[in-house]
Amino acid sequence: MTDERLYRLVGKRVQELRKQRNLTQEDMQDYGFNYRYYQRIELGENNLSLKIVNRLAKAFGVEPKEFLNFD
Numbered sequence: 001m002t003d004e005r006l007y008r009l010v011g012k013r014v015q016e017l018r019k020q021r022n023l024t025q026e027d028m029q030d031y032g033f034n035y036r037y038y039q040r041i042e043l044g045e046n047n048l049s050l051k052i053v054n055r056l057a058k059a060f061g062v063e064p065k066e067f068l069n070f071d
Helices: 003-020 026-031 035-042 050-060 064-068
Strands: none
Touching: 003 035, 003 050, 003 064, 026 035, 026 050, 050 064
């Protein structure tokens, strides 16, 4: 798997988790994310640090490992 493919898969998973919680991209600003930066996460354009993965997990109420669950 290429790095770019992994970024896209993680971005799609982030989007799925956000939608499951009925949050908008704009709502993610309440969790400390810049709107444009958050958009790039979902588009798979960012290589996420563990710190960001942990912040996303807290926002969605899941364990960080959920971001690598690509069923």
